[in-house]
Amino acid sequence: MQNNMNDRMKKSTLGDLGVGSILDKIVLRKKEEVADAKALVSVKELEQSIYFKRTPYSFKDFLLAKDRTGIIAEFKRRSPSKGLINGLADVGEVTKAYNNSGASALSVLTDADFFGGKAEDLLAARAANNIPILRKDFVIDEYQILEAKAWGADIILLIASILTPQQISDMGKFAQNVGLNVLLEVHNLEELEKSISPNLDAIGVNNRNLADFTVDIQTSFDLVNKIPNEFMKISESAISNPQTIRELKLAGFNGFLIGENFMKTDNPGRAIKDFVGQM
Numbered sequence: 001m002q003n004n005m006n007d008r009m010k011k012s013t014l015g016d017l018g019v020g021s022i023l024d025k026i027v028l029r030k031k032e033e034v035a036d037a038k039a040l041v042s043v044k045e046l047e048q049s050i051y052f053k054r055t056p057y058s059f060k061d062f063l064l065a066k067d068r069t070g071i072i073a074e075f076k077r078r079s080p081s082k083g084l085i086n087g088l089a090d091v092g093e094v095t096k097a098y099n100n101s102g103a104s105a106l107s108v109l110t111d112a113d114f115f116g117g118k119a120e121d122l123l124a125a126r127a128a129n130n131i132p133i134l135r136k137d138f139v140i141d142e143y144q145i146l147e148a149k150a151w152g153a154d155i156i157l158l159i160a161s162i163l164t165p166q167q168i169s170d171m172g173k174f175a176q177n178v179g180l181n182v183l184l185e186v187h188n189l190e191e192l193e194k195s196i197s198p199n200l201d202a203i204g205v206n207n208r209n210l211a212d213f214t215v216d217i218q219t220s221f222d223l224v225n226k227i228p229n230e231f232m233k234i235s236e237s238a239i240s241n242p243q244t245i246r247e248l249k250l251a252g253f254n255g256f257l258i259g260e261n262f263m264k265t266d267n268p269g270r271a272i273k274d275f276v277g278q279m
Contacts, residue, residue, distance in 0.1 A: 022080050026114055026138050027162050033112075034141045043143070049150040056154035057132040059181035059201055060232055062104045063254045069276055070249070072134065072234065073098035074107035074259025075125065075268075077116035081213045084116075086263045091121045092128040097269025098262075101276045105132040105155065107257060119151055126152030134183065138162060145175045155181040158200075160191040172199030183234065187219070192226055203227045204234035204257065217244060224252045242278040 046052060062068055075091050075098075078084045095106050108125045109117030117137070125133055135153035139145065140162065148156050156175050158168050172182045181201045186192040192203070205227075207219045215238035227233050235248050236257040245256050262268040262275070 022114075023162060026080075026111070027140060029113055030111075030138045030140050034143055037147070038143055043146060046146045046150040051126065051152035052146075052150045054152070056149075056179050056181065057130075059105060059132050059155050059183070062132050063202075063232055065104065067102065068104040068131075069102040069279065070245070070253075070255050071098075071103045071272070071276070072105045072107050072255050072257040073101075073103040073262060073272055074109070074136065074257060075121065076107075076109045076136075076259045076263050079260075080114050082260065085260060086265075086268065087116075089263065089268055092124045094263075094268045095125040096128045098272055099129045099131050101269070101272045103131065103272070104255060105134060107134040107136045107259065108153075110135055110137045110151075119147070122148075122151045122153060132181065139171065140167075142171060142174050145171060145178065145180065148175075149178050149180060153180065155183055155201075158182060158184050160184060160186045160195040163195075165194050165197070168195050169197040169199055172197055175199075176201075185236065186223070189223060189226060192223060196228065200231055202232035202234050202255065204236045204255075206236045207238040208236075217248075220248060220253065221251055242275060245279060 063070055075094055076085060077087060098106055106125055106129060108122045109115040110119055110122055111117050122135060132154040134155040134157060135148040136157055139156055139158055145156055158171055168184060175182050176199055182199065183202045183204055184195060184200050185204045185206050186195060187206050205220045205223045207215045207217050217238045220235040224233060232254045233252055234255040234257060235253045239256050239258050240261045248256060262271040265271040
């Protein structure tokens with residue numbers, strides 16, 4: 001009986017941890033990573049990289065291009081909530097297939113510990129493609145923005161749930177000053193209202209509930225008209241059907257971030273081609 005009680009307590013504790021605790025862990029680990037990176041590679045060295053001098057692509061131009069789909073196709077090996085998604089896919093091959101199928105941009109995970117990403121993935125995607133690339137990571141320091149520029153990214157992600165409004169404004173301005181596009185990610189109206197800043201190019205609504213990992217596309221429909229029209233509007237997560245994109249477009253969204261739906265298949269490149277064919 002005592003064992004059963006202990007088991008129930010363990011399950012309860014694990015259930016109570018939720019994504020908030022995972023985010024806390026990620027941010028703590030990220031602080032260590034950034035400190036280590038700064039010790040290994042100086043800002044001057046980042047500024048001397050081959051990609052640092054290139055002019056980033058305009059996120060808006062590609063989102064609105066007639067020959068593009070609005071899809072931001074993601075390369076993601078694993079996640080804290082799903083575990084391993086695809087451990088075999090080649091980043092250059094997959095992102096090139098995404099591009100050839102009309103993706104407006106690519107999203108490449110660079111977080112190692114929780115998502116299995118690395119800087120080399122972004123570098124490989126950049127070498128293989130001529131469309132905007134989002135460095136998908138947990139940005140908490142301006143140094144990471146310089147890394148993104150040095151690795152060939154065009155867009156950085158600022159996550160409202162881990163940053164203060166002042167940090168969002170300051171880092172957004174810093175990123176734009178080095179030529180990068182800035183995507184702010186929000187999960188609810190409160191985050192949106194307190195985080196809006198002129199130093200942004202796009203605002204993304206993540207349809208994943210931070211309390212229990214569930215996804216609900218209704219979050220995007222609830223928030224779309226709350227996002228000022230001067231920003232590109234992006235819907236993220238819970239998109240697995242071309243009909244959903246048609247509905248999101250009608251509601252006013254310009255971009256649609258899709259990762260797991262393609263990456264969970266044996267052939268992500270073919271998966272996006274089939275998906276776009278149904279659009």
